[in-house]
Structures are given as structure tokens and as C-alpha cells.
Amino acid sequence: MLAAVLVLNFLLFRMMPGDPVASIIDPNFSPEAKAALSRMYGLDKSLPVQFLLYVKSTLTFDFGISFLTGRPVLDELRSRLPNTVFLLGTSLLISSFLGTWLGMAAALRRGSLLEKGVLWSGAVSFSFPSFFVQLLLLMAFASALPLFPLRGTLSVPPPPGGWALAGDYLWHMALPVFSLSLLGFGGWALYVRNLMVKILGEDFILLARARGLPRKNIVWRHAFRTLLPPLLTIFLLSLPGIVSGAVITETVFSLHGVGRFLLEAVTGHDYPAAGASFFLLALLTIGANLLSDLLYGITDPRVRLDRGGRG
């Protein structure tokens, strides 16, 4: 998995048409200076050697110097990663909890207004572009009604002191996190509702009723426990999408995060920076992937024994 990402990363950011060095240096540079630059980025070696060098430096998180800012890429990323992780983590938590809860409630009350709402929010989250919804939110709650800031992660200059700083941060992150959760949760609730409807139609639920069990037991012990493993699968499958969503969200709200850094690097042909931020985003996905794979094994007895190659 990791190896594959490394290869892909290399292909994407090193073997693209166009000489990477040509894009940053002045045509007036002397050939010697050009060669020196090439050597600095290891571009004078043969491809396999380049690849090995690249793997080594990536695995040691030595991403080189950004073409654009001239600062080490690692430093740039280190200041941005916490924001991205915070954005992703909180919205993922909010949307999965809220989505699960609403989806289950909808499945338990078939035909209710709530169910219709869940069905609709599902359709909306599959058809409305995320950035469009976010732009609307920005327009409504930051521009027309100035409740939230229009851009940025912190006020300029940032307020002094721990609590004020934390409050300012939360105030800036509120709208991005809210919108990203909103967009995740519609689809999530729809999935949960569909799965739950299917489970509630299973024989073992009827039998649990036949046993005179209280509704609470049926819903939580029997239905929910059965729902959990497929839920984790969906979680796993939705991760890449959420990371993509974070890139867009960071751009819309001008957050100081890895995603927007990637965009800037990509538009500025800053290969080392682009490669490194892509690698980091992929790493985030892989990490979360492994985690939910692990949880899957714990929650589903059927895969505990006969778990073959997966993930």
C-alpha cells in the first residue's frame, strides 16, 4: 500500500512532462548554475537511482526545499498538518455520529418526516458540489450576516493568551467544520438508513422480537451491532472522498492547511511541495484505513477467523 503510494507519487510529481528545473529558474542562469540546481534536486541521475533517492528521502520525511517559498517543505507542512487533521477529524466524527444516529432513527420510523429528510439530504449531498454549498454558507453567515470570519485560520494578528487563541481558532474553524460535516453526513445518513432498513427486515430481528426482548435491546444489541461492520467498510471507502473534500474546504475558507498548500504548489509547479503534500494526504488516508480495518476485525466475528488479504 505504502509502496504503491510512493510509486504513484513518484510518477505524478517527477515524471511529468516539462523539466521541473526549467520551471523555476531564470533563462539567464548560466548552464553551470542550472546543472548545480539539477544536482541539488538529484535530477541528473538515472531514473531508477532518482527513484531510490526519492524513496529514501520521502521515508525520512526529507522533502527538500520548496521551489516557491525557498523554505524546507517539511517546515511548511508541519505548520499546516494540525489544521488539516483537526478539520478532517472533527468533521469526520461529527458527520459519522450524527449521520449514524439520524440514519438509524429514519430506518426505525419508516415513512416519517425524518426519513424523508434523510432521503433528501442524501440526494443533496450526492448532487450539490461541496464548494457551492460552502460558498453559500460563507455568503450567508460570513458576508451577509457577519457571524463568522470570511477567511483564514486565525485572526491577524492572533489574540494573545491560550483561551482567547483557542476560541479564535474555533471561531475560524466553525464554518469549515460545520460545512464539511454537513456534506459528509447526508450521504452517511442515507447509507446507514438503507443498511438499517435491510437489517431490520432480516429474520433474526423478527426472532428477537419473538423472544419478547425490549426494543432497546433489539435496536442496539441486535440491529446496531450487526450494522457496525458494514458501517466501518463505508467509513473506509468514504475516507479518500473526505480528504478530497478537505482540499476544497481549505481553499474555500482560505485555511492554512495541507490541502491548500497542495493547490498552491500544484498551480505554481512547485514539485517538491506538491509531492510532499500529496504524500502526506495519502498517508492520512492510509492511516485511517488501517485503523478502520482493525476495528472491522474486532466488530465482525465472521472475519476474525477467515480474514484473507484485504486493504
Next chain:
Amino acid sequence: MSALLKRWSFWSLLALVFIAIFGNRFFAAPPEAEVAASFSKPLWLDRSLPPTREITLTPEEPSVTLEWAYPPPAAFSLRTDLPESAAGLSVVWRRPDGSELTLAPLKKGLEVDGRDMAFKRALGLTPFGDAAGALFPGSGRYEVSVKGEGPWKGSVKIRLEGGRWGLLGTDQRGRDIAALFVAGVRVSLLVGIFATLIATFLGTSVGLLAGYAGGWTDSLLMRLVDLLLSIPLLPVLMALAAFWGKGLWQLILILSVFSWMGTARTIRALTLTLRDVPYIEGLRGLGAPSGYILRRHLLPETLPVLLATMTLGVPGAILSEAGLSFLGLSDPRVISWGRMLHEAQSFGAFTSGAWWMLLPPGLGIAFLCLIFLDLGKFLEERADPRLLSGGKP
């Protein structure tokens, strides 16, 4: 078939295809053209603002009156279109109180703008004065006419730039949003349909191959699918679009290369169940070549499902294209809905409250996606009747 005719989505799609093909014929100017002041509101929106007007004076109709009940227009300009200058004639502006101002002589190739210093001085204003304000002191009946002795040929055009224009207003460059919107339909449809067509082709080939061949081919291909499914798509697309090319067809190709995995999985699963159906096994026993079995038997069997997954895949492609364009990674010369949103954001559509720049492209994308989702659901139910009894969506 008749069930299809009852779907709203089918008719909406037809209408959009019609618009995509013929839509731009309904506009006088091409979508790139600047037609009015930037950020003009839609005509129907703020009725207290003047609409944009164009007045043409000719020898046959040398004077035009206009009723004015608005604040002064945003800009004023005058252009002569004459074969030769006519001495002794000039364009005269009469205000409701009867006072007259001479705007310009009838000179060949004259272009006057309300912001020109010379024009302001001619009106007796300071260089910082407001020409439009001086010309329109209040509401009432105005008259503009060519006065003086002598014959003349050609025409004089006067343009009063209002704050309102067209059905959906204008963007930051003064382009007609309605025309841009219509041009965007084409791109979204094109990208959505072609990207999924190519992706479906790829996915079907891989799925059929993996399912039918089995063994290590199968496991290798499925590993690849797993891998691609667990990598965040947008960053990859961003890198490819930025480094490889932004053209429309390049974008379509990039999108399809990274969205065939779902189809491959579905088709593979189907092929696996079909492969062991007795008649296929019989065919193999008779020595029919694999290619023949794939083409003549497995492919037709999987077709209904294929059609459904394809239709359901279109929104994904449309949204990806829109996302890339929104990030500014599309060809700036190609007008698309995502691009319109990108420009709306980068030129501060909200700080100026220009929501009409935001809503049409955004809702357009959403509507198009909803159409394909509904059609896809319809086809899915056709392909798999079990879905019908199992609750609504």
C-alpha cells in the same frame, strides 16, 4: 419504455441537451462578450436601478425621448457611426426642466465616455464631477436629439449603462451570466457523459477480464482497484491537471482513468456469478473461444447493470470536473459551471453580494446531477427488480 417517459429526469435531460446544442443561438452576443457593466444585477431584481439602454439616432429618427424614474445610470457613452463628419450639427441633451446641454459634435469616428476629462469639461464639470449625475438630475422626461442645419448620414449610438442586465445579470467582466450558464451546460454534459463512457469501457474490460480469467490476473487487477479506491482522488486529479494539461479532452481522459474502479468491481462480481451458469459452462465445454463467450454472452447479460452504473457514475464525473475547475485547474478559456464559481469566488462575488453569480452555476450542477441520479435509480430498478420491493431508494 413508457415508464421512462413518465420520469421528470428524462424530460429535463432532453431539455438540457437541447439547450446545450441550440442554447447559444438565443443570445445576440457570444458568451465571452462583455455586454454590460460588471456585477449588473438581473433585470427583474432591483427595479429601482435603471436597466441598460441603448439609443440610436438616425436622420430618419433624429430625436428620442425617454422617461426616467431611476437614479443616474452607472456609465454613459456615445459613439458616432458616420461615413463623414457633418459640420454644424451636434447631439443635444434636454433635461426635464428644459435646460439643454451639448454632448458632442457630429464628428466621424467619435467615441465619448462619461469618464473622459474633455467631456466633463465640455459639460462644465470639474475633473472629479459625475457626468452621469449631471445628465440625470432627477426623474422626468428627457430628450436627446441631433440639432443644427444640414444633412447627415449614418447613426449616433448612446449607451446608458444601468445596474441591471439580462435574465441573470453579469459577472465581474460584464459577461452575460445567462449566456455563460447556457455555455456551461455543454461542458458539464460533455465531461459527465464522455468521462463515464470511457470509464465504463475501462471498468467493463477490467471487470470482465478479472471475473472471467480468475486466478492471478483477477487478484492483481482487484488489488489495483482496492489501491485506487483508497487514494484520495482530487489531489491526484489536481496534479495531473496542473502538470499534464488542462484542455477539456485531457480533463475527460484524466477523470475517466481514475473512475473506472466501481464499474470494474460490479462487473467482475456479475461475471463471477454468470460464469458458472450452466449454459456458459456448456459453451466453454463445446470449445467456444473466451473472447466469443465474453462478447456474445457475458457482455449482453451485464448490459442492464452496466447502463445503470454508468448513469449513476455521471454525477461523480460532473462534480469532479466542477471541483477541478473551481480550484482553477481548468482551461480558463473554456466556460464551465465550475469555472464560473471559481471566478465568482476569486473576484469576491460575496463581498459585493453578487449571489446571481453563484446560484445559477451551482444549482445547475446540482440539478444535472439529480437528473442522472434519478435516471440511474430508474435503470437500476429495471436491471434488478429486487430493489423495487426493498424500500424506496
Next chain:
Amino acid sequence: MISVEKLSITYKRQSARERGSVKALREVSLSVEKGQIAALAGESGSGKSSLLMAIPGLLPPGTEVTGRILLDGTDLLTLSEEELNRLRWRKIALIPQGAMNSFTPVLTVGRHVEEVLSVHLGLTGRAAAERIDSLFTLAGLEGTLAGRYPHELSGGQKQRAAIALALACDPDYLLCDEPTTALDVITQKGVMDTLKRLAEEKGLGLLLVSHDLPLAASVASRIFILKDGLLVEEGTPRDLITNPQSVHTAALVNALLELEEES
């Protein structure tokens, strides 16, 4: 005594395509007493399972049910879900058709038994564990199997686990929907003997649904035969074989007798 009086069941189908109703049962009356084994036979689709599921009130919502189902005098059809929950499993337990899918896949079979013990009898901890052990022994299973998940059991083991689960709260009546179809002949006999012994020793009233007329005749004291939702025949096994009332039963009996002779 469970007595079913003039019970009619009409399923309503409301899918996107068809709208209509299926009459699964028409004015059927029958009764089972404690300590008695009654058998319900009939061809596939004749309404046997529908009748059985109607007793503890488990038909899908929207199904039209008329008539009366009396459990020791109270009409079950008039009870609320909570009131039914107090009777379910404590008075009336159920062994479903094809026990395959009747266990929640993510819980061990022992956990299922434990749950009903704690909900209905308030048994937990050691007492529950001991009871689970004795129930499994009663059903002819090793106690260690209680720690297994449903998919780790064979069909026959699952069927026996379903019996253990059904007997957990000492019900008065046991409704069995083809408890032995998934089993081989020897195991079938074993299960039937267990059920029969329970009826005799514990005074359990047993309503047994079966395709298998000879098997039913060998254990039941009364047999009811359904066809297309109608009760076409009722009596002791002897009555049925010597003096079948309907052409249909006669044909069935003849076929069976021929089979017996052949083997």
C-alpha cells in the same frame, strides 16, 4: 390452552409495482393444550407459517388479521406490543423455519440465551451460565458450543441451539416450524424424541408444523391439514389414515403408504 378461532390472514403487498393482497389463511380454527402435541401439515404455501407467526403477533405490520387467538382465555390480537412482550418466550416460544438465519450473526449463541434469561427471568452470572449449560445438554449439544458464533455451527447444531434457546424460559407452549427439515433422518428422530419427552415430562404444549406426515403422525395426538389457507382435515393420526375426509388427504396418505412399502 391456545385456541385459534376463525383466523383469517391477508397480506397486503405494497411495492412500487404491484398493489394487491394475498389471502394466506381463511377462517381457520384449531387448538393445542398443555402436554399435547398437535401437528399442522400441508403443502408449501398453504399458510402454515403464517398461522404460526400470527400467534405471538409477528406478522408484518399492515397485515390484516381477523378472528381470535386465545391464550388461556385472553385474546392475543387485542394486546399491545408491551403486553405481548410479557407473554412472548415466557408463555409462548418459537422455533423458526430453517433456524439458519434466526440468530444475530454478531452475537454468540450463548449470548442469545443469556439475554432472554436476564430479560425474562432476571438470571445473570453463574446461575445463567449453569442454566445455559443444562439447556444445551437438554438439546443434545455440548455446553462449549455456547461460545461459538452462529456461522461457526452446522445446520443441525444451530437447530438444536434454537431448541435450547426456545426452552430457556420454560414456556408453556412451543411453536415449531419444521424443526427437523434441515437434519438427517437419525438426528431428526433424536430431535423429535426430545420434543416429545419435553411435552410429556414438562407438560409443554407443542404445535408442530411439518411437511412430513408420517413423522407428524408418529408424535402428534392431533393433526390439522391446511390447503390454500383452508383447514381441510382434522383428527387423530388414526382417523386420518383410515378415513381421510378429503380427496387431497387421501392422495397424500396413499402416496405415503406406497413410500413406506417400498422402503
